[in-house]
Amino acid sequence: MGEMLRRLLAEGLGTLLLLAVVIGSGVMAERLAGGNVAIALLANTLATVGGLVVLIEVFAPVSGAHFNPVVSLVMAARGTLPARCLGPYVAAQLIGAALGAWLVHAMFDMSLFQWSGKPRGGAGQWLAEVVATFGLLLVILRVPPAKAPAMVAAWIGAAYWFTASTSFANPAAAFGRMFSDSFAGIAPASVPGFVAAQCVGAALAMLVDRAFGLAPRASVAEPAAAAVNRAARPSPS
16 A cells, blocks of 8 residues: 555544544433533543544554644645645545544434534634634644644643534534534534634644744654655656
8 A cells, every 4th residue: 555545544544533433422422411411512522532642643653643624734834744645635534524424323323314403603603613723733733742642632622611612623523523413513504614713723823833933843743744755756767
């Protein structure tokens, strides 16, 4: 299997499993919480935090463990992901996200293909997505790789509770969750506003990262960059 194909497989599979964790734990939590939304959100949060740590540790050495189009976009802007890889990375993430939703539906004997009927929008929720994505990208850009899995998961877990949007912070997550009319779902009409806010948050994180001046340590999203760049170069004749 070629270098690039391995990375795309890792991004697709990692995003699939991430969405399975987020949506599946939401379904289970809603069924067991007896209508207590706070308990359901707590269970959803704990599962997501644990799943994120594991998935980043497993897939970071292969693809950088982006699982998120704005992370890939930022890495391409920084030159650590070749520009020609950005489109395939995003495509793999979106496909994985949809498959993750459908996998959950199959596991829980739900209708496989469905649309979420849960609207999420308004200035407060969009601002929340800016904040959540800003914090996520700043963590990714600034922390040492060894600490990144735990710190990324900790930020997302905290943002589940202090942001009005419960911290999607990921266009692929918004895309996948619109296919599930469950606790973690988002109505398709709400997705564009979330994605726009997430892009704003990522751009602000890049500006702040540059303003800090001193070169940050390599982030968790960068370990595979050297190999990807090598794969992008032509072979010697």
